[in-house]
Amino acid sequence: MGRKAQDLAPLAISKLSTQGMHFVGHVAGLALRVSSTGARSWILRITVGGKRCDLGLGSYPEVTLAKAKELAVEQRQLVKQGVNPIVSRKAARMALQAEHASFVSFQEASLQYIAAHQAGWKNAKHASQWRNTLATYAYPIIGNLHVKDITVHHILQVLEPIWQTKTETASRVRNRMELVLDWAKARKLREGDNPASWKGNLEALLPARTKVAKVKHHAALEWHKAPEFLAKLRQQDAMSAKALEFVALTSCRSGEARLATWDEIDLERAIWTIPAERMKAGKEQRVPLSKTVLALLQSLPRIEGTTHLFPNRDGKPLSDMTLTQLLRRMELDCTVHGFRSTFRDWAGETTAFAREVIEHALAHQLKDKSEAAYARGDLFTKRTRLMEAWAGFLEKGEASSKVIPINQKEQRNGR
Known part of the structure; x- marks a missing residue:
C-alpha cells in the first residue's frame, strides 16, 4: 500500500516548489510531483501485482486538492476490486484510438462507394454525376459527419431546400445518400435504420416525388x-x-x-x-x-x-x-x-x-x-x-x- 503522509493544507501544498515527490497525506500514496521546470502534477503511488506504480491524476492547480483526493479514492477502490488502473487506462486509450482510426466521414464513404461500384456502371459519366450532385447538395451539410452520426434530421436539411424546386435531382440525391449509408452499414461503420430510406421513413416527411413533379407551374392563389x-x-x-x-x-x-x-x-x-x-x-x-x-x-x-x-x-x-x-x-x-x-x-x-x-x-x-x-x-x-x-x-x-x-x-x- 502507498505511503500515508501527514495531511497538508491547500496553502501548504501551493507553496511546494522543490523538485521531487511531495506526499501530501489525505489519501495513502497521494503526492505532488514538482518537475525540473517547476511544473506540478498529482501522482498516486499504488502497488499492483507486487509492483509499485505511479498513476497520474492531472496537473496542479488545474486539478485541485479536493479533486485529486476524489480521484485517488476512486483509483484505490479499483485496486481493491482487482482492477489494474494502468492497464484499464491503456485499454481505454487503445479503444479511443481504434474509434478514431475507424472514423469515416460521409464524403469519404461516398468516394469509397463510387470507387467500389463505378466499374460496374455502364455510363462512364455516372461516377462524375454522383460526385457532382453529392458535392453540391450533400457535402455542405453532411460531408464531414461520421456516417454513424447521420440522422433523419441531417437528411432533411439536405433535401428540403430542393425537394419542391428540383424534385428529380433531390430524388437522385436521396437515393445516393441511401446507398452510401447502406454501404457504410455493411462495412460495420454504422448501425440501425437508414435515415435516407424512403419507405416507412421519409415518405412520412416529404411529398411523393411523383406528386410534386406533376406541378409543372407553381400553383397560385386567385x-x-x-x-x-x-x-x-x-x-x-x-x-x-x-x-x-x-x-x-x-x-x-x-x-x-x-x-x-x-x-x-x-x-x-x-x-x-x-x-x-x-x-x-x-x-x-x-x-x-x-x-x-x-x-x-x-x-x-x-x-x-x-x-x-x-x-x-x-x-x-x-x-x-x-x-x-x-x-x-x-x-x-x-x-x-x-x-x-x-x-x-x-x-x-x-x-x-x-x-x-x-x-x-x-x-x-x-x-x-x-x-x-x-x-x-x-x-x-x-x-x-x-x-x-x-x-x-x-x-x-x-x-x-x-x-x-x-x-x-x-x-x-x-x-
Missing part, C-alpha cells in the same frame, strides 16, 4: 382571394407565418426572403437591397418596402446570434419546406412561389401600371430587347406606388380603381 388569405395568415404567430407574409407583400422569391438579413434592410429609406449573388438574374435588386412591410419588420424580434430576418430556433434560415408546410396546414392549394403569380395577375388585371413596372417588381429580365434597352432604370418610384397599392389591396381588399392614377402615356413609356 388574386381576389389574397386579402382573405392575408387575414387568415395573420392569425398564425409562427416565424414561418411572418416570412410568408413578407413574401406575399413584397412578391419576392422564397429564398430571397428566407435568407434576408438585417443589414440588407434600410428602414429609414424603406428599401431592401438584395445582393446580386442571391438574385436569380445575378443582378442587385432594390425592393421598395410598403408601410405595411415596414410595420411587419418593426414587429420582428432581433434575435441574438443571427442576422437573419426569419431564423428558425437554431438561428439558421427557415427552410422552403417550412413555408410549404404552413400552406398545407392552412389547407391552401398553392405554392409559396405562386404568390408571385397572384401579384402579377392582380397587377395586370386590375391596375393601370405598365407591364415593365410589374416585371421589374418581380425582378424579371425583360425578354423584349427594345423594351429592355429603353427601361435602363429600375423604375423604383413607380414600383413603390405599385407595392403600396398591392399592400393596400391585401390589407383591405380595396378595388384597384382607388389606386392613385398615373398618366397613361407615362405608364406606356415606362417613364
Whole structure:
C-alpha cells in the first residue's frame, strides 16, 4: 500500500516548489510531483501485482486538492476490486484510438462507394454525376459527419431546400445518400435504420416525388382571394407565418426572403437591397418596402446570434419546406412561389401600371430587347406606388380603381 503522509493544507501544498515527490497525506500514496521546470502534477503511488506504480491524476492547480483526493479514492477502490488502473487506462486509450482510426466521414464513404461500384456502371459519366450532385447538395451539410452520426434530421436539411424546386435531382440525391449509408452499414461503420430510406421513413416527411413533379407551374392563389388569405395568415404567430407574409407583400422569391438579413434592410429609406449573388438574374435588386412591410419588420424580434430576418430556433434560415408546410396546414392549394403569380395577375388585371413596372417588381429580365434597352432604370418610384397599392389591396381588399392614377402615356413609356 502507498505511503500515508501527514495531511497538508491547500496553502501548504501551493507553496511546494522543490523538485521531487511531495506526499501530501489525505489519501495513502497521494503526492505532488514538482518537475525540473517547476511544473506540478498529482501522482498516486499504488502497488499492483507486487509492483509499485505511479498513476497520474492531472496537473496542479488545474486539478485541485479536493479533486485529486476524489480521484485517488476512486483509483484505490479499483485496486481493491482487482482492477489494474494502468492497464484499464491503456485499454481505454487503445479503444479511443481504434474509434478514431475507424472514423469515416460521409464524403469519404461516398468516394469509397463510387470507387467500389463505378466499374460496374455502364455510363462512364455516372461516377462524375454522383460526385457532382453529392458535392453540391450533400457535402455542405453532411460531408464531414461520421456516417454513424447521420440522422433523419441531417437528411432533411439536405433535401428540403430542393425537394419542391428540383424534385428529380433531390430524388437522385436521396437515393445516393441511401446507398452510401447502406454501404457504410455493411462495412460495420454504422448501425440501425437508414435515415435516407424512403419507405416507412421519409415518405412520412416529404411529398411523393411523383406528386410534386406533376406541378409543372407553381400553383397560385386567385388574386381576389389574397386579402382573405392575408387575414387568415395573420392569425398564425409562427416565424414561418411572418416570412410568408413578407413574401406575399413584397412578391419576392422564397429564398430571397428566407435568407434576408438585417443589414440588407434600410428602414429609414424603406428599401431592401438584395445582393446580386442571391438574385436569380445575378443582378442587385432594390425592393421598395410598403408601410405595411415596414410595420411587419418593426414587429420582428432581433434575435441574438443571427442576422437573419426569419431564423428558425437554431438561428439558421427557415427552410422552403417550412413555408410549404404552413400552406398545407392552412389547407391552401398553392405554392409559396405562386404568390408571385397572384401579384402579377392582380397587377395586370386590375391596375393601370405598365407591364415593365410589374416585371421589374418581380425582378424579371425583360425578354423584349427594345423594351429592355429603353427601361435602363429600375423604375423604383413607380414600383413603390405599385407595392403600396398591392399592400393596400391585401390589407383591405380595396378595388384597384382607388389606386392613385398615373398618366397613361407615362405608364406606356415606362417613364
